[in-house]
Amino acid sequence: MSTLNPKRTVAELKELRSLTADENGAQRVAFTKTWVQTRAWLRKKLEAIPVEMHTDAAGNLWTTLRGESEKCLLIGGHMDSVPNGGWLDGCLNVMAGVEILRRINAQYNGKPPVTVRLVDWADEEGARFGKSLFGSSACSGNLDMNEARGLKDKDGIRLPDALKEVGVDFERVKDSGKELQNAAAYLELHIEQGPVLLDLDLPLGAVLGTFGVERHAITFHGQAAHSGSTPMNRRKDAFLAAAKMSPEIYRIAERSHGGVCTIGSCTTKPGIVTSVVEECRITLDQRHLDGPTLAKMLKDARDASERFAKEGNVNVCWERLWQIDPRPFNDELIALCDEAIRETCGKVHRLPSGPLHDAAEVARAGVPTVMMFVQSLHGISHNKIEDTKEEHLELCVTAFDKLAEKAMKWISEKSASKL
Ligand SMILES: [Zn+2]
Secondary structure (H helix, E strand, O other), X not given: OOOOOHHHHHHHHHHHHHHHEEOOEEOOOOOOHHHHHHHHHHHHHHHOOOOEEXXXXXXXXXXXXXXXXXXXXXXXXXXXXXOOEOOOOOHHHHHHHHHHHHHHHHHOOOOOOEEEEEEEOOOOOOOOOOOOOHHHHXXXXXXXXXXXXXXXXXXXXXXXXXXXXXXXXXXXXXXXXHHHOOEEEEEEEEEOOOOHHHHHOOOEEEEEEEOEEEEEEEEEEOOOOEOOOOOHXXXXXXXXXXXXXXXHHHHHHHHOOOOEEEEEEEEEEOOOOOEOOOEEEEEEEEEEOOHXXXXXXXXHHHHHHHHHHHHHOOEEEEEEEXXXXXXXXXXXXXXXXXXXXXXXXXXXXXEEEOOOOHHHHHHHOOOOEEEEEEOOEOOOOOOOOOEOOHHHHHHHHHHHHHHHHHHHHHHHHHHHHHO
């Protein structure tokens, strides 16, 4: 006797919007007053279910419905938003989780076969301190403490001081890692934030993992020379070599089957209208779900840059700005996600996630993980126009609930086979 009521989730999301958004969008920036109010609102919703609730050492809010087994099914999301954010990013996941807890509690009379826990991660967005996935990376043990200790917001307030305001001791945040004891699976629902499902006219997708990222600055060095007196065949034009990279990265992305490459910035020196470019610096961002393919994309870009440098009689050097490995999700959970979507709306598409999510950190900690995406209208997020059709919101709660049920069974069967 399922009591799942997806319409209630939509109504609660609207209620949350009316409490925490203004005419510019959602204002639930982590560690601010509105965020604290949001958490209080969430706690009230959860208090109606017989659950235990506490905040961990990193400020993540955990809600636990004890089951017959200690093994835990985790459902996660984030109530924080970027400033002027959308009404669904992060909180859809949490509110769907609240509804699923209600259903499981009712169906199993307060005692499901496995323990079910809902986590509201602290500061997923990193909007204030410029570092995303704070709570989940502290929990997974991957937070760089030295880097995080030095972070300041635009008013010069340090992250450790902002945390103290909400009762979190920065030096102890990694103690939150103990919350992952007994974690047997992690599920996260999210709006897609891109146009893939929209273009396919599909409401839901099973997420294969999060992209690995290689981010580099590439600088070409030539020679400045007078634009009037220097014949074309005598030039060492740094811009010419850099510019050849632009069509090249489209070819590299195409060969990679599913990867993306972006040259996001270009600066020239001396940067005046009467001089050949002496120095040209571009930045290249490359992403793919498969590690070896991403490495090949990077090598191809490097080789091409050296070829173009040679052709143009200039030099080139590379500097790595940032890197993160791909985080593929659990194959068996992806299959269950697929099944849940198929049973709900017939058709499914599997896709990687370009943006990072808390799920990537949980997967990194070794917990079997999967995400489900629901279509985004306009394919846009981090903007007040972010939206999803109401019928799709209801479908995603239903499908995500089916996935939770399947994952509980999966955990039970797995632990039984180990006995
Ligand atoms: Zn999000």
